[in-house]
Amino acid sequence: MSFDDLFAQHVASAMARQVALADLIGERNWSVDLSAGYATFGDDLRFAIQLLGTESHRDSTWLWAWANAESNLPPALLHLGGWLRDYGEQAGVAELTERSFPLERADGAKLALVASGLTGRPYYRGPYEGGALFFHLEGVPETPVAxxxxxxxxxxxxxxxxxxxxxxxxxxxxxxxxxxxxxxxxxxxxxxxxxxxxxxxxxxxxxxxxxxxxxxx
The missing domain is CATH 3.30.505 (SHC Adaptor Protein)
Incomplete structure (x- = not known):
């Protein structure tokens, strides 16, 4: 299966999930505590996270979190990424198995939407100087699209x-x-x-x- 086929199959449900998340979070500020494994939004929302990966705006590349050995990321936050890599190996989807590639091939939003469609979890894009961190949120209430x-x-x-x-x-x-x-x-x-x-x-x-x-x- 190609990545484009997988994206077409899952993008709409994943987008609906993102719309619902935006309604929940609103204009709250965000922060991430990697050692604790949580993302906080404002003063009242906190969710456990699983890391997906990062976009670099300096060289326009994507790097999966499971391949980011230099950052010494907590292994407990990489389980979902490992599951996606295994899925990609079984389904023959190279974008889920290759550690890094240009954003013109597949950017963080498209990768995170596919991941959301496969896992049923919403994602969040956290911008920082020079790039953005993408992570899944655990425990967000899931409701069917009206x-x-x-x-x-x-x-x-x-x-x-x-x-x-x-x-x-x-x-x-x-x-x-x-x-x-x-x-x-x-x-x-x-x-x-x-x-x-x-x-x-x-x-x-x-x-x-x-x-x-x-x-x-």
């Missing part, structure tokens, strides 16, 4: 990245518990609460129109 938010998430994703729309939509809706029925250039989806979404694709497989009915809450 039906009324599905189209917003899909629209945001397809406007941000050039991706196969049918793969993105089908994967996202399935992951969120919708039942799909595909026929030709249409995709119909039904949510357990009775909400429906109709997606029409053009000849190039791009989303041309949304329809359906969302049940009021």
């Amino acid at each position: 039906p009324e938010r599905v189209i917003t998430v899909l629209s945001q994703v397809i406007q941000t990245w050039p991706l196969p729309h049918r793969t993105v939509a089908g994967s996202f809706l399935t992951q969120q518990g919708w039942t799909l029925d595909e026929s030709g250039g249409r995709m119909s989806a039904r949510h357990p609460d009775g909400s429906t979404i109709e997606i029409t694709f053009d000849e190039q497989g791009r989303i041309a129109q949304f329809g359906g009915q969302i049940k009021p809450r």
